[in-house]
Amino acid sequence: MTAREILKQYFGYDEFREGQAALIDALSHARDALGVMPTGAGKSLCYQVPAMLLPGITVVVSPLISLMRDQVQALVKSGVPAAFLNSSLTETQWQKVMSNIRAGQYKIIYIAPERLRAPSMLELAQSLSISLIAVDEAHCISQWGQDFRPSYLDIPRFVAQLAVRPVLAAFTATATPRVREDIFATLELQNPLTVVTGFDRPNLYFEVKQPKDKYAALTEYLKENAGNGIVYCSTRKEVEGVAARLRADGYAAARYHAGLPDKERSQSQDDFLYDRAKIIVATNAFGMGIDKSNVRFVIHYNMPQNVESYYQEAGRAGRDGLPGDCILYYTRKDVNTALFLINQSENPDEIVRNKQLLNQMERYCETAGCLRRFMLHYFGEKTAEDCGNCGNCVGNFDETDVTVDAQKILSHILRLNKAGKRFMFTHTADIIQGKSEDFTDLSTFGIMKGVPRRYVRQLTNRLTALGYIYDDGYLSAAPKASEVLRGGVHVTMRGRAPESSEKTRKEKHRAEAQKHTIPEELFAKLKVLRLEIAREEKVPAFVIFSDAALVDMCAKRPRTEGEFLDVSGVGQVKLERYGERFLALLRQEEPSSGQQENPPVLTADLFRGQVKTEDSLIDHNSPNAR
Ligand code: ADP
Ligand code: MG
């Protein structure tokens, strides 16, 4: 079989995504490889397809138990013989898997790095023909990464003890050069094919908000968006508080942080994976290796400490390629909290480094430019264009007359200059916004109180660009400022006024989604059927079919087995297993002659709360429900 045939037959996809074909080709021809691709890009397939092509067994080292379980379940449902070895197995289960391995029943074995040390493991490995060892989340091997795991250092030791060196593959979404270097060196990759794909996630919508009341902003969002989502908070206390309020307000919200007992944590995680809890409120302890594909939003209730963490956490939305929202609630207070945490370190170099990283994060929050472009630049990609799908791009970008605000800022700077003072932007803004202890007598003190800092910065930048302000690090008013102060010249700005226009963004989203309209009722019915099957088989719904596969069913309306196979995400085994039930349902629907009798619904809306489907069905009687 060719790689492409395997892609179709087992995974149900027609095309490889960027980077996949090259990596698969290298690995299946016994060349080492390193794949650096963003979350949701499809790294798993890069070792799963070669596993089916290579003669021996493939060992996948993976850091998280839940991730292994999901991946193995999904593989088995697709007809790939796979199993995992980790601490969640009972002794009997463990023995069973071990004897099945010896009997050659699996093509892929997932294993926790901690297990590589066990003598029994090495013994087993030496008796097997291992073709490929794939290291997932390979950044865990680096002490420079955020998620260093000492047990990952056992991997090279393990490999060295094998009679024949298998092909080695490493995959990660974290791409700093330093970490990449570590992966290279520690795993001793030999002449690896290195593939680094673009970091953009076009289906994700980015936005920064400065809500006066974060909780109100959150519930307002939740009212309109019924999909599954993560709310990240920076402290355990905040997690507790937000989760409790949400529950009191009737939301199915689980909570997750490192201070909770293991049992509650894994329960929370499962509730979220199995869609029993629509929302999980969590610290950054939650998420690595969470492969749930249908996360529709990630809201940061507090600003994270650096852009890299932010992109990784936010990137957990929309892994299925359907629209996802990444929204950050930002206040100056978050910056202070972050500074406080950073200053706790004993290591002065680390403090300096972390402050620099924090400063970048702040700049992301304050920028008036395209958020996606900011992010891509941060990761070293050059893009000139505005993305058109972030809060700043779809905000109200009409030219607005901002003369009055410009006059305020200019007269403020002029007054300071007359008092013999030139300050940097921050101090200058603090005074005009009434946030400073000094200059309380100045007539411009506090005259821009309550206005978003971002706007003040944006306008100051604009005035500097127009030559009304000199900025050499310290601000002073240029002579020409008098033109504006006297009212002879109007100042306009392309950018949003202080209140961001929620409406514009929605309309924009709607226009985006208009391309693919799908019938609401059918989609809902498919989801119900999927949930029914997931319950019978005791797996999360997305293991049966992703949302993207259901959307494709709505679009293609297959009536025969052949047509069903054409649906993206339907392979041979899934056809055999679920084809009949889904086809029965699809055949009941009238063919889409003359197009939709059901009112069409915009794809994006299906994930934004217009459609209530599973909500009313979610597990009131499941044994695991709380
Ligand atoms: P990563 O590990 O890179 O974050 P995954 O391997 O979990 O991403 O894949 C994310 C999603 O993309 C999965 O639902 C997977 O089935 C899907 N996917 C992967 N490759 C393809 C492809 N070639 N065509 C369509 N969907 C794909
Ligand atoms: Mg992965």
Ligand code: ZN
């Ligand atoms: Zn943009």
